[in-house]
Amino acid sequence: xxxAFSTIQELRKQLLAKEVHPxxxxxxxxxxxxxxxxxxxxxxxxxxxxxxxxxKKADLSLPLGGVPIAIKDVINVRGEPCTCSSRILExxxxxxxxxxxxxxRAAGAILLGRTNMDEFAMGSSTENSAWGVTxxxxxxxxVPGGSSGGSAxxxxxxxxxxxxxxxxxxxxxxxxxxxxxxxxKPTYGRVSRYGLTAFASSLDQIGPLTKSIADAALLxxxxxxxxxxxxxxxxxxxxxxxxxxxxxxxxxxxxVPKEYFVSGIDPEVEAxxxxxxxxxxxxxxxxxxxxxxxxxxSIASYYLVATAEASANLAxxxxxxxxxxxxxxxxxxxxxxxxxxxxxGREVKRRILLGTYxxxxxxxxxxxxxxxxxxxxxxxxFLAAFRDCQAIVTPTSPTPxxxxxxxxxxxxxxxxxxxxTIAVNLAGLCALSLPxxxxxxxxxxxxxxxxxxxxxxxxxxxxxxxxxSTDWHTRRPPLE
Amino acid sequence: MPTLGIDVAYVADLARLxxxxxxxxxxxxxLEQVLAYVKKLExxxxxxxxxxxxxxxFQNRLRSDCxxxxxxxxEALQNxxxxxxxxxxxxxxxx
Numbered sequence: 001x002x003x004a005f006s007t008i009q010e011l012r013k014q015l016l017a018k019e020v021h022p023x024x025x026x027x028x029x030x031x032x033x034x035x036x037x038x039x040x041x042x043x044x045x046x047x048x049x050x051x052x053x054x055x056k057k058a059d060l061s062l063p064l065g066g067v068p069i070a071i072k073d074v075i076n077v078r079g080e081p082c083t084c085s086s087r088i089l090e091x092x093x094x095x096x097x098x099x100x101x102x103x104x105r106a107a108g109a110i111l112l113g114r115t116n117m118d119e120f121a122m123g124s125s126t127e128n129s130a131w132g133v134t135x136x137x138x139x140x141x142x143v144p145g146g147s148s149g150g151s152a153x154x155x156x157x158x159x160x161x162x163x164x165x166x167x168x169x170x171x172x173x174x175x176x177x178x179x180x181x182x183x184x185k186p187t188y189g190r191v192s193r194y195g196l197t198a199f200a201s202s203l204d205q206i207g208p209l210t211k212s213i214a215d216a217a218l219l220x221x222x223x224x225x226x227x228x229x230x231x232x233x234x235x236x237x238x239x240x241x242x243x244x245x246x247x248x249x250x251x252x253x254x255x256v257p258k259e260y261f262v263s264g265i266d267p268e269v270e271a272x273x274x275x276x277x278x279x280x281x282x283x284x285x286x287x288x289x290x291x292x293x294x295x296x297x298s299i300a301s302y303y304l305v306a307t308a309e310a311s312a313n314l315a316x317x318x319x320x321x322x323x324x325x326x327x328x329x330x331x332x333x334x335x336x337x338x339x340x341x342x343x344x345g346r347e348v349k350r351r352i353l354l355g356t357y358x359x360x361x362x363x364x365x366x367x368x369x370x371x372x373x374x375x376x377x378x379x380x381x382f383l384a385a386f387r388d389c390q391a392i393v394t395p396t397s398p399t400p401x402x403x404x405x406x407x408x409x410x411x412x413x414x415x416x417x418x419x420x421t422i423a424v425n426l427a428g429l430c431a432l433s434l435p436x437x438x439x440x441x442x443x444x445x446x447x448x449x450x451x452x453x454x455x456x457x458x459x460x461x462x463x464x465x466x467x468x469s470t471d472w473h474t475r476r477p478p479l480e
Numbered sequence: 481m482p483t484l485g486i487d488v489a490y491v492a493d494l495a496r497l498x499x500x501x502x503x504x505x506x507x508x509x510x511l512e513q514v515l516a517y518v519k520k521l522e523x524x525x526x527x528x529x530x531x532x533x534x535x536x537x538f539q540n541r542l543r544s545d546c547x548x549x550x551x552x553x554x555e556a557l558q559n560x561x562x563x564x565x566x567x568x569x570x571x572x573x574x575x
Contacts, residue, residue: 095555228543235541300518311495318496320570322559332571337498349497350507354514356495357486367518373526411510412517 004032004158005476008067008215011161015066022055022066025161026110029068033113033159036479040135042144042154044073045081046113054110062108064222069104070160072151073114074121075206076195077101080111084197085129086119088343089323098195099230100164100206100223107222112160115150119345120314121171121199123147124417127408128347135404136178137477138443142401145175151209152179156444157479162210162219166196168203169302170397170421173433176209177396177446180435180475182463183209184216185421187453188428189234191220192227200309201232203302203425212473213434213464217241220456236454244461246468250284254462255389259295260420266399272437272445273395276466280393283465288389292381297374298423299415304358304371305426311355317343350411379427386452391462394420396433396446420448430456434463435472442478486511 003011003025014020030048037043051068058066071077074084076094078101083089097105104111118128126134126149134149136142137157144153148165152175155163165172167185176183184207191206198204208219224238256277261270281287319325319339326338344352358367385392398419407414424431429450436447447466451459467473488508492499499507553566562569 092559095551095558231541231543294524297521297524300521303514304518304521315496319561321556321568323561325561329571332573333496334498335571336496340496341498341500344497346503349499349503350510352495352497353488353491353507354511357491357511357515360491360494369531370521370526371518372531373529374521374524376529376531377524377526412513415514 002028002032004028006161007211008064008162008218009212011067015060022058022110023052025066026051026055026068026112029112029159029161036157037159039140039479040137040153040157040159041132042115042134042150042157042159043070043113044083044085044116044131044150047080051110051112058110059108063218064104065108066110067108067161068110068112070112070115070151070154070163071101072117072148072163072165074117074166074197075100075164076197077111077114080114082114082197083131084120085117085131086343086345086348087130087324088317088340092323096195099192099227101195103223109222115148115154115163117150118147119348120197120310121147121166121168122310122347122351124170124174124414125402125407126150126175127404128345130345133404136401137479138180139401139441142403142443143178145178145397145401147171148183148209149175152176152181152183155179155181155209155211157477162208162215164206164223165209166204166206167425168200168306169425170418172207172209173421173431173446173448174397174418176433178401178444180444180472180477181209181211182213182216182432182434182473183207184220184432184456185424185430186220186224186456187430188425189232189236190224190238190430190454190456192230192233194227194229198313200306201313202309203306213460213467214242214245216432217245217460239457241456241460244457245464247461248284249280249462249465251286252391252462253286253288253389254280255288255290255385255392257290257292257295257385257392257394259292260394264398265395268439269395269397269399269445273393273447276436276447277393279466279470283469290385290388290392292385292423294374294377294381295423298378298426299419301371301374301378302422302426303354303415304367305375307351307355308358308368309355311352311359314348314352319343347411375426378423382423382427382429382452391459392450394448394450396420396448400439400443400445424450429453430459432459432463434467436466436470437472438475486515
């Protein structure tokens with residue numbers, strides 16, 4: 001069997017036992033990519049020679065020695081393009097490594113390629129990419145989710161052993177749910193954002209997309225921890241996230257928020273989630289109904305806070321120092337205006353407009369400030385809930401993967417796809433998604449486990465207990 | 481909250497976006513919809529909330545101000561749309 005199908009842990013065993021050489025690993029992934037990626041288009045960019053070169057020099061004594069990792073095309077890798085799936089960055093070559101990339105290199109990982117995404121991570125379907133859509137490996141007529149859809153599809157289709165994505169409102173967890181893999185959004189401040197092209201700075205986090213919970217724990221361990229170049233990256237000790245894997249969850253209290261089981265949720269998603277909750281009970285966990293009363297305000301708060309931050313962050317793309325510049329303009333303002341009009345896609349323009357409006361004179365208090373205050377209420381809901389439980393269990397997304405084109409003309413419908421994931425970012429918490437079933441038509445369903453700040457260990461422990469006693473994660477998409 | 485009626489052309493100008501008339505109309509309608517949706521935030525009682533920084537409990541963590549290696553001039557210029565003599569070339573701003 002091709003080693004492309006391995007998890008990080010399995011691959012490391014094979015590498016250390018000398019059953020396989022790192023160059024063979026890269027070659028088998030490149031084979032897999034050339035056979036399935038023409039259908040999926042998970043990758044924006046591959047540099048096979050560079051990956052093979054790193055494989056030759058791989059140091060197997062390092063924790064990720066010889067393990068190829070795919071990187072979302074929003075994280076800077078020195079000497080490689082970082083397009084954020086936007087025309088405005090066409091031709092841009094990153095002059096430096098993001099901190100997470102430095103750390104992956106130091107851990108021995110091989111950087112395999114750059115994965116597709118919604119432009120500047122704005123979207124829930126990977127349809128807002130200047131380089132074309134990525135398709136769901138389980139059903140090619142459906143979206144892989146987004147914005148880290150390329151990373152999720154690559155991992156689920158075994159075109160990568162694991163990947164990095166970013167999560168601002170669900171962009172790791174929702175595609176992980178749609179593609180049937182594990183996705184972890186770390187606590188805000190757990191992972192350095194240095195070298196990540198910013199979307200919404202108070203919400204963005206980099207995290208792993210993997211084939212197993214143990215892999216997510218290991219990959220997080222490699223990228224987490226304080227960084228002097230990101231002063232929002234907290235000095236909290238980054239523990240061994242794998243330490244509690246395998247510890248039983250008997251006696252642990254898991255909260256189930258009543259507000260997450262309301263109208264609009266797909267019946268098969270609800271049934272799979274309820275079944276997972278019963279499964280936790282069988283494993284000895286105590287299930288407690290909790291309330292997060294401000295849940296229904298999270299999308300409204302998010303789309304003001306995130307777009308306001310985005311409108312400021314994306315002001316840097318002005319065609320002066322890097323990226324595209326419109327030609328034939330008469331003056332500076334026309335150069336700015338046309339560069340940005342030609343360079344940005346529709347969703348990015350829409351969000352810049354909304355954010356600019358929310359911050360503009362006369363509207364700031366009514367929109368941005370109010371949204372920030374509602375955000376405090378959302379956070380208080382979680383703080384209160386975590387007095388009664390150690391983790392919270394919910395569906396990751398109200399529906400399984402939707403069809404390509406189904407929501408592109410209705411931005412609000414697209415935004416509602418993130419209803420169960422967004423509050424976690426607003427509150428700065430950690431959460432993961434893992435497979436908890438399939439629909440009758442064969443689409444994966446994701447279960448979300450939310451933890452308090454800095455409690456990744458707990459959600460990984462809970463996720464591992466579930467994963468090890470079910471077999472959803474062993475299924476493979478019908479691509480052959 | 482203010483009554484709706486977003487002047488998209490004005491906001492686009494603030495955001496340095498030059499939009500087509502078709503985009504102004506489409507975005508205008510879509511933004512109206514989104515703004516109508518976010519009006520629900522008015523239902524939340526926020527009177528007693530004082531924002532102390534954005535994330536309560538977070539503090540600025542400053543590192544000591546000592547020189548570290550940065551990008552070389554060549555690296556900084558490698559992506560410039562136009563350059564000459566080690567400088568970025570930009571459109572004229574003064575007549």
